[in-house]
Amino acid sequence: MDLFGIPAPLLFGQVLLGLINGAFYALLSLGLAVIFGMLNVINFTHGAQFMMGAFVAWMLLEWLGIGYWGALLLAPLIVGATGIIMERLMIARLYKLDHLYGLLLTFGLGLIIEGLFRNEFGSSGLPYRIPVELQGAWDLDFMFMPVYRGWVVLVAFVMCLATWLVIEKTKIGSYLRAATENPALVQAFGINVPRMMTLTYGAGVALAAFAGVLAAPIYSVNPQMGSNLIIIVFAVVVIGGMGSILGSVLTGFGLGIIEGLTKVFYPEASSTVIFVVMALVLLARPAALLGRS
Amino acid sequence: MTIQRRAAFGVAAALPFAGARGQAAQTIRIGVLNDQSGPYRDISGPSGVQCALQAVAEFGSRGFNVEVINADHQNRPDVGVNIARQWYDQGVDMIIDVPTSSVGLAVNNVAREKNKAYINTGSATSDLTGAQCSPNTIHWMYDTYMLAKSTGAAMVRAGGDTWFFITADYAFGHALERDTGNFVRGAGGRVLGSVRYPFPATTDFSSFLVQAQASRAKVIGFANAGADTINSIKQAAEFGVTRRGTKLAALLMFLPDVHSIGLETAQGLVLTESFYWDLNARTRAFTDRMRPRLRDVVPNMASAANYSATLHYLKAIADMGVAASKASGIDVINRMKAMPCDDDAFGAGTIRLDGRKLCPAYLFEVKAPAESRGRWDYYKLVQTTPAEEAFRPIGEGGCALVRS
Structure with missing residues (x-):
C-alpha cells in the first residue's frame, strides 16, 4: 500500500522517528516553558545547559567511573546546582526589567559556557556509549527500532506528565502558579517567593541537563550540540504558547512528526518547516495554541 | 596564545x-x-x-x-x-x-x-x-575528486555497486556527491537515490538512514563532514544499518572525527586521507x-x-x-x-x-579497539594511490589556465 507515493510502512516508520525527535523537543521546551511561566525569563542558556548535561555524563563516566544510570540522576542535580548559582548571582537581578534583558543575559551566558567547553574539550566531540541494558533493536520488519530510542520516548513522556502534574495538581504547584500571578500577595502569605523562583530555575535547568544525558549516547557530545536545538525548541515554546506547559509538550511531539514527514517529502526544508508553522500559528492566533493572551 | x-x-x-x-x-x-x-x-x-x-x-x-x-x-x-x-x-x-x-x-x-x-x-x-x-x-x-576516487572506487571494487547518498546541502556536499557518483557509475555501479539535508541545522539522521535502507542500496555514502559525519555514523550503528549487510562510506573523515566516534563504533570504516601521523x-x-x-x-x-x-x-x-x-x-x-x-x-x-x-592518497581502515595501542593509534593502511593517479586528470577539470 502506498500513501502519497511512499510505501505505508516506511511512512509509519518516519512518523515514529518524528515522535522520538519530538520527545527531545518536548523535554527541552518543557524546561523552557516552566522557567518562562514562573520567572518571565526566556532562558537562552537552555541549549548550553542541555550540552552541559551530556558533558557531565561523560565526565562522570571518564573521571569517576559512574555510568549512564548514575548520570541520569546526578548530572541534572549538578547542572541544576550551577543553574541555581547563576540565578542567584545574575538572573535574579533582571526580574523587574523587560524580557529582553533576561534574553540577552542568558544568550550571552550560553555563548560563554559553550566557548569554555570548546576551549577545554575541542569541537569534534566525545564518545559516549549506549548502556548495555538498552543496546540492541527491535526488528519491526519495515525498520529497525533501536531499544534506546523507545526508552527516550517513554522517559520523556513520563517526565512531561510528572512535571505537568506537579505544577497543576500539587500544593507546591499552586504556590508557583499563584506567585506568577501576583508575587507580592503570595509573599504576604509568608511564602518565600524568591527562593521558590530560584528552585524553579534550578528545576528547569535540571530538565535540560536530563535531556542532555538522554541525548549523549545518540548525538555527538560536542559544545555546539545545544545551539543547534535551542532555536527549534524556542519555536516550539512560542507555538505552544509562551509558558504553557501542556502547549509545549503537545507542540514538541507534534512538530517532531511534522519535521519527520518533511524529511521524507522535501528534506531540504526540514529545518525550515518548524518556523513556517510558527509564522502561520502566530498569524492566525497571536496568543499561540494554548497561550495566555 | x-x-x-x-x-x-x-x-x-x-x-x-x-x-x-x-x-x-x-x-x-x-x-x-x-x-x-x-x-x-x-x-x-x-x-x-x-x-x-x-x-x-x-x-x-x-x-x-x-x-x-x-x-x-x-x-x-x-x-x-x-x-x-x-x-x-x-x-x-x-x-x-x-x-x-x-x-x-x-x-x-x-x-x-x-x-x-x-x-x-x-x-x-x-x-x-x-x-x-x-x-x-x-x-x-x-579534494572531493581524490576522496571519491580512493574511497568510492575501493567500495565498488569490494562489491558495493549500488549507492544511496546522504548529502549536506551546500557546495561541498554537492561536489562530493557528484564526484563519487561519477566514480560509482564509471565502475559499473548505480546510484539509487540521495537526500540533501539542511546544513548545519541537522542533528538527527535516523530518518535519512531509514530512507537509505529502504532503497536497498548496498552502500550508504555520507557526503558530509565533521559533527554531521559523526552523528550519521553513530546513528547508523544504533539503527543496525550494517547488521543487514549495508556498508557505510564516510567520504570525508579526519582523525579527530574517528576519535570522537570511538573505535567501538568506528571500527572497520574505510576512509581516505593524504596524511597520517604514524604513516x-x-x-x-x-x-x-x-x-x-x-x-x-x-x-x-x-x-x-x-x-x-x-x-x-x-x-x-x-x-x-x-x-x-x-x-x-x-x-x-x-x-x-x-x-x-x-x-x-x-x-x-x-x-x-x-x-x-x-x-598520494591513502586508503585507511579504522582499527578495532583490540588492535589499537592507545590514543590516536586508529588507522591501518589498506591501499596507496600514487600522486599522479590520485587526482582528477589536468585536462578534465575545465580549468582555464590549462587551456591557455
Missing part, C-alpha cells in the same frame, strides 16, 4: 606604521583564516595555526622576517571575504587554510582580484582547481616536533597541510626575493609551481599548472 580576530585586525592595521619602512618591506605576512569556534575547529583551528608557526620556526631566518596572524571566519562566506579583503589591503601577503568550501571559493575570488597568494588547505571542493581555478591559488592536500618515519618525526605546540593532540591532514604549504611558500619567497614576491601574487604561485616540494609531513611532491598540489 591565539590572536583573536579583533586583535589580529589591530596588529594588521598597525603594520604599515611599525618601525622603519625598510624593515616592513622585509617582512612576509601570512594570515591563517579558519574555523576557530565552530564544527571544524578541531580539524585545523588553533592547531592549524600552530602548524604554520612550526613551519616558520623550522624555516629560520633567511634575510627576512615572517609574521603569522590568524582569524575566525565562522564558516560564513561574508565574514571570510571581509577578513581576506582587509588583510590583503593591510599588507598580508598570503592567506592559508580556509576550510568550508563556500568560504574557500569566496576567498579565492578576493585573492585573484588583489593579485595576492592564496593556499587553500581546508576546503574540499574540486572546483578550486576546476571551473573556478585561479593563477593566484594552490589547493593543497585533498612513516618522517611523519612520526614531524609529529614529535609538533608535540610541544599541540599538547596531547596529533596533527591531522588539514593542520599538517598548513605546515607543508607554509614551508614551501617560504622556500619560494627565499628563492625569488621579498620585493619580487610582494609585487605579484601570481609570480609567487608560479615560482611555487616551478619548485619541487619536499617536507616531512607529505614527502616529495609537485604542484600542477591548475594549482593542484599532488600527493
